[in-house]
Amino acid sequence: MKFCWLKDRDRVMKAARKKKAVEFEGTRLMFFSDLSAEIQQRKRLFDGVKSRLHSHQIEFGLQFPAKMRIFHNGKTLNFFNPADAEAFIQKIEAEE
Known part of the structure; x- marks a missing residue:
């Protein structure tokens, strides 16, 4: 996923780290830096x-x-x- 704004990307990455496990419709989502x-x-x-x-x-x-x-x-x-x-x-x- 690409973000238009660096600030948005940083907020999503921070929230994902804080939550530890993120799932969508039963599938685990993983986030990585570019x-x-x-x-x-x-x-x-x-x-x-x-x-x-x-x-x-x-x-x-x-x-x-x-x-x-x-x-x-x-x-x-x-x-x-x-x-x-x-x-x-x-x-x-x-x-x-």
Whole structure:
């Protein structure tokens, strides 16, 4: 959904955060901030890493702008590029 006025968008986002769960006709609605095409592309570079982490059942998250946070063995690791995250996964696979 696009808003003509930034103020309206900010009010909707604030209300959605405050309410936590928003539903419309039984369907949960989720709200996300706009990301530039460049940021979206940088996040997409982590897609291969994400699928490998899923297969190993390792928790992770992507943070703004394009930083991957991996939770493994009680530690939180941050990766700013997919190559470093891939190297970490290879290290885990070698240990198994």
